[in-house]
Amino acid sequence: xxxxxxxxxxxxxxxxxxxxxxxxxxxxxxxxxxxxxxxxxxxxxxxxxxxxxxxxxxxxxxxxxxxxxxxxxxxxxxxxxxxxxxxxxxxxxxxxxxxxxxxxxxxxxxxxxxxxxxxxxxxxxxxxxxxxxxxxxxxxxxxxxxxxxxxxxxxxxxxxxxxxxxxxxxxxxxxxxxxxxxxxxxxxxxxxxxxxxxxxxxxxxxxxxxxxxxxxxxxxxxxxxxxxxxxxxxxxxxxxxxxxxxxxxxxxxxxxxxxxxxxxxxxxxxxxxxxxxxxxxxxxxxxxxxxxxxxxxxxxxxxxxxxxxxxxxxxxxxxxxxxxxxxxxxxxxxxxxxxxxxxxxxxxxxxxxxxxxxxxxxxxxxxxxxxxxxxxxxxxxxxxxxxxxxxxxxxxxxxxxxxxxxxxxxxxxxxxxxxxxxxxxxxxxxxxxxxxxxxxxxxxxxxxxxxxxxxxxxxxxxxxxxxxxxxxxxxxxxxxxxxxxxxxxxxxxxxxxxxxxxxxxxxxxxxxxxxxxxxxxxxxxxxxxx
Ligand SMILES: Nc1ncnc2c1ncn2[C@@H]1O[C@H](COP(=O)(O)OP(=O)(O)O)[C@@H](O)[C@H]1O
Ligand SMILES: C=C(OP(=O)(O)O)C(=O)O
Ligand SMILES: [Mn+2]
Numbered sequence: 001x002x003x004x005x006x007x008x009x010x011x012x013x014x015x016x017x018x019x020x021x022x023x024x025x026x027x028x029x030x031x032x033x034x035x036x037x038x039x040x041x042x043x044x045x046x047x048x049x050x051x052x053x054x055x056x057x058x059x060x061x062x063x064x065x066x067x068x069x070x071x072x073x074x075x076x077x078x079x080x081x082x083x084x085x086x087x088x089x090x091x092x093x094x095x096x097x098x099x100x101x102x103x104x105x106x107x108x109x110x111x112x113x114x115x116x117x118x119x120x121x122x123x124x125x126x127x128x129x130x131x132x133x134x135x136x137x138x139x140x141x142x143x144x145x146x147x148x149x150x151x152x153x154x155x156x157x158x159x160x161x162x163x164x165x166x167x168x169x170x171x172x173x174x175x176x177x178x179x180x181x182x183x184x185x186x187x188x189x190x191x192x193x194x195x196x197x198x199x200x201x202x203x204x205x206x207x208x209x210x211x212x213x214x215x216x217x218x219x220x221x222x223x224x225x226x227x228x229x230x231x232x233x234x235x236x237x238x239x240x241x242x243x244x245x246x247x248x249x250x251x252x253x254x255x256x257x258x259x260x261x262x263x264x265x266x267x268x269x270x271x272x273x274x275x276x277x278x279x280x281x282x283x284x285x286x287x288x289x290x291x292x293x294x295x296x297x298x299x300x301x302x303x304x305x306x307x308x309x310x311x312x313x314x315x316x317x318x319x320x321x322x323x324x325x326x327x328x329x330x331x332x333x334x335x336x337x338x339x340x341x342x343x344x345x346x347x348x349x350x351x352x353x354x355x356x357x358x359x360x361x362x363x364x365x366x367x368x369x370x371x372x373x374x375x376x377x378x379x380x381x382x383x384x385x386x387x388x389x390x391x392x393x394x395x396x397x398x399x400x401x402x403x404x405x406x407x408x409x410x411x412x413x414x415x416x417x418x419x420x421x422x423x424x425x426x427x428x429x430x431x432x433x434x435x436x437x438x439x440x441x442x443x444x445x446x447x448x449x450x451x452x453x454x455x456x457x458x459x460x461x462x463x464x465x466x467x468x469x470x471x472x473x474x475x476x477x478x479x480x481x482x483x484x485x486x487x488x489x490x491x492x493x494x495x496x497x498x499x500x501x502x503x504x505x506x507x508x509x510x511x512x513x514x515x516x517x518x519x520x521x522x523x524x525x526x527x528x529x530x
Contacts, residue, residue, distance in 0.1 A: 003146040004103040004119050011151065011181070013093055015101040018121075021143070022102060024129060024290055031125040041303040043289030044318075046296060047126050049188035052171065053295050053313035055195060056187055057395045060173040061166065068177055071203075073400040075510075076390070084166030085176050091165070092183050095158045102128035105146045106135035108197045110332030111261035114210055114254060118197060119148040123155045130190040130292050133266035133321045135197065136332065150180045152196050158185030175199060175398075190294055190319065194268060195396055198252045201263055203398040211255040211407040214393030216240030217248035217262065219334040225260055226450050227253070227417075229392040230343030231371040235424040237269045238439065239343070239446060241281045247328040255337070255411055262332035267325065271296050271316040274307045278439040281327075285320045292319040336415045339450055342392065346425035347372035347384030349434045350497045352483050354445040355421045355467040356459065359412050362419035364522035366391060367405050367511045368504060374431045384431040386500065388507040402514035420449050421467060428486040430496065437480070444476050464497045465524045498526035 002010075004020045022030075028045060031037040037047045061080035062072055080088075102122050109115030117138075120131045138146060160172035167174070171186035173196065182196045202212040216236035219225040225248070230236045237250040249262030250269070269282045271293065276283040285291045286305060294317040297309035310316070322328040342365050344351060357365065369389040390401040397404065412419065424442050428434035448454040459468035460482075472478045479485055487493040501524035508523060 003105045003143070003148060004121070007119050007148045007151055008103075008121070014097050015099055016097070017100045019100075019102045019128075021104055022125075022128065024132065027102070027125045027129040027132070031129065034125065036124055037126050038298065039303070040293065040298050040305055042287035044286055044291040044293045044305075045126060045129065046293045046298050048295055048312060049190070052187040052189045054189055054315045055191055055395070056171045056173065056189075059168055059171040059187075060395065061175065062398060063174070063176040063178065065178055072398045076394055077398055080166045080174055082178075084164075085174055085179075088160065088165040088167075088172065088174055088183060089181075091161070092153065092155065092158060092185065095155060096153070099123055099155065099157070104128055104132050104135075105138060105143060105148065106131065107138060108135055108201055108263050109254065109261060110136060110263070110265075111254060111256060111258055113258065114205060114208060114256060114261070116150060116201060116204065117146055117148050118150045118152060118200075120193060121151065121153045122193070123157060124188070126292060127154055127190055127193065130319050131193050133290070133292065133319050134194045134264050134268060136265040150182070150200050152182040152184065152193060154184040154193050156186065156188040160185050177203060190292070191268065191317070194251075194264065198263060199396045199398060201252070201254070202393075202396055205254055206399060206403050206407060209256070209407070211404065211411055212263075213253050213255060214251070214391065214396060215253055216250045217253050217260050217334065217337075218242060218245040219248060219329070220245050223335045224339070224450060225334045225337040226339040226341060227255075227260065227337050228341045228343055229366070231369065231387065231389050231392050233270070234343035234345045234371055235442065236343065237267060238279055238282070239424075239442065241279065241325050242443065243281065243327065244447070245327070245450075246334075247322065247325050248332060248334050249322065259333060259335045260337060264322075265332060266319060266321045268317055268319050271307050271318050272310060272314060275439075281325045282318070285318055285324045288320070288324060290320060291324065293317070294319070337417050340412065340417050340419045341446065341449070342366065342419070342421045344371045344421065344423050344425065346370075346423040347374045347431040348386070348496050348500055349426040349428065349430040349483060349487065350464075350493070350500050351421065351423035351425065352462065352469045353423055353427065353437055353441060353480055354449065354454070355462060355465070355469045356454075357419040357421055357467050358522070359409065359419065360518035361467055361522040362412060363405055363409050363515065363519045364508070365421055366408060367401050367515070368508060369394065370504065372425060372431075386503045388503075401511065405514070418449070418455070422446065427480050427483060429488065434486070441476060441480060445473060448473050448476075463527045464501050466522065494527060500524070501526040
């Protein structure tokens with residue numbers, strides 16, 4: 001296979017026109033001229049995505065054939081038959097024949113041994129710009145010998161038909177590993193494209209012994225890389241951009257014998273209520289030419305941005321090349337990690353802001369993938385709900401969690417990595433009563449973990465979770481380290497902690513057959529209260 005033109009011919013795709021590998025400036029001009037986008041004060045490109053302002057996880061389907069039958073974990077991945085995919089593909093091609101399209105030949109993966117050449121074909125110029133920011137650009141030389149290995153076609157104006165295509169609605173994300181093709185239709189949320197590349201790498205890399213991870217990574221000149229696992233909204237992007245560390249990437253990485261590597265070349269940050277003070281590096285990107293601002297509210301006349309407004313979406317986003325962050329790595333690669341952090345936004349206010357995990361506890365929490373969803377803007381809803389998304393990335397993990405878990409466990413042991421659980425969620429009570437953990441406090445605790453100083457402080461054992469929690473950390477209010485003491489009613493804390501422990505135990509049942517006694521013994525134990 002080869003680059004855009006050859007691959008489209010090989011796939012039998014005809015488009016009205018195809019603009020191949022256009023650069024940022026040309027895509028900008030076209031996106032504005034065609035009415036897809038507007039320019040904000042400072043130069044960022046502002047777009048609105050309409051109905052879909054986040055991923056449509058339930059509209060994602062993987063083709064179930066003789067191979068994927070055995071390699072995909074179907075409990076966690078919705079399936080589509082090869083015949084349904086073919087019907088979708090036929091209709092997709094008929095639709096594409098009437099469209100002016102853009103394409104980019106890019107790499108997913110900064111490690112030269114493991115990178116995947118992909119061609120991303122999009123209906124929107126701004127989607128082409130987005131994916132050019134997010135993935136890794138080939139050099140001129142690499143482009144001349146480019147051989148695509150996977151094609152992603154994103155056509156928001158296509159409407160899927162559940163009766164014919166085996167999907168659920170007019171929106172579809174169809175992944176076909178045999179045909180090396182992903183089709184996206186009926187949604188404009190740009191995150192679908194980048195998470196499709198992630199899904200592909202998550203499927204392919206374990207076969208090469210590489211651990212793919214939904215995490216951010218940063219390092220320093222001391223070669224002390226840190227991995228930050230976490231579900232959406234837990235702080236991967238926010239916390240990895242830190243003035244005192246070198247950013248490797250904010251969302252998707254691989255871990256091999258060569259070290260850690262970014263799958264991407266850009267970041268995709270949440271813009272809602274972004275604070276210039278707590279997140280200065282990310283804030284600066286909103287005022288730069290090149291940044292794609294998705295569903296950020298802008299005044300039509302002054303072109304001032306209103307980052308606090310959720311009028312278009314709670315999940316407003318900014319996409320920018322990693323160079324937009326001052327202390328970012330351009331190679332996207334670093335050495336073996338010293339620390340591994342699992343981020344959770346515990347809205348129940350039960351988890352401590354930091355805890356030290358044994359390797360077995362780390363495996364337990366990796367397979368559990370706990371965070372909590374909060375009501376957000378919905379009226380009248382005050383209760384948070386627990387979410388367990390395995391490997392901290394359930395919607396992007398085609399294989400059985402034990403495959404990822406076993407790889408991770410081996411790597412943690414081989415490189416002697418210290419593991420931590422960090423709650424960026426609520427303190428002083430649950431969502432609705434307490435407050436979100438201050439970013440400053442989380443950063444101070446993380447810095448103490450990463451510079452090694454946290455290994456020398458006094459710890460207590462958490463009665464419910466069994467992990468070790470520091471009693472005091474220089475520069476941090478000792479009270480927040482013990483969540484129970486921050487609640488007005490400690491008995492209410494105990495009750496809620498027991499309830500959360502039960503939810504963990506219930507969720508973990510499906511993994512019990514795949515883990516050893518030490519991992520099973522890492523389950524939280526509801527504390528017996530008098
Ligand atoms: N203590 C904290 N740590 C990290 N993020 C926090 C914290 N408190 C509030 N936030 C907010 O939570 C959100 C975290 O989102 P983000 O970093 O994009 O997560 P992810 O990349 O994991 O999806 C940001 O909007 C950030 O401002
Ligand atoms: C882009 C996404 O990732 P995250 O929220 O983890 O940054 C997403 O989930 O759509
Ligand atoms: Mn992120």
